[in-house]
Amino acid sequence: MYICVCNAISERHVQEAIAQGAKDLSDLQAQLGVGTCCGQCAETATDYLPGGQYAADAMPPAVEPDHVVQVPMLASTEIRRVA
Ligand code: FES
Known part of the structure; x- marks a missing residue:
């Protein structure tokens, strides 16, 4: 769902910004x-901030993996046509 139509900012964008530390409307701006732009979305965006009515829907901070798993390349598969 778009929160800000003028700037094509979705609910997810707002939630991610808050999860990464945005604390108030000026941070989101x-x-x-x-x-x-028009400012019509400001109140709704503010509702996603801590204490707002949608704050519980905020995403948890992204977790960085502590290690990377190397996956070996699979051998190519030959495809044959069967008559
Ligand atoms: S809808 Fe966000 S500035 Fe207009």
Whole structure:
């Protein structure tokens, strides 16, 4: 769902910005541009901030993997046509 139609900013964008540390509308404006055109979305965007009615829906911070697994390349498969 779009929160800010003017700047094509979705709910997910707002939730990610908050999960990465945005604390108030000015942070969201600086990071995403939300509410910087017509301003109609500012109140809704604010509802996603801590204490807002949608704050519980905020995503947890992204977790960096502590290791990378190397997956060996599989041998190519020959495809034969069967008559
Ligand atoms: S809808 Fe967000 S600035 Fe217009």
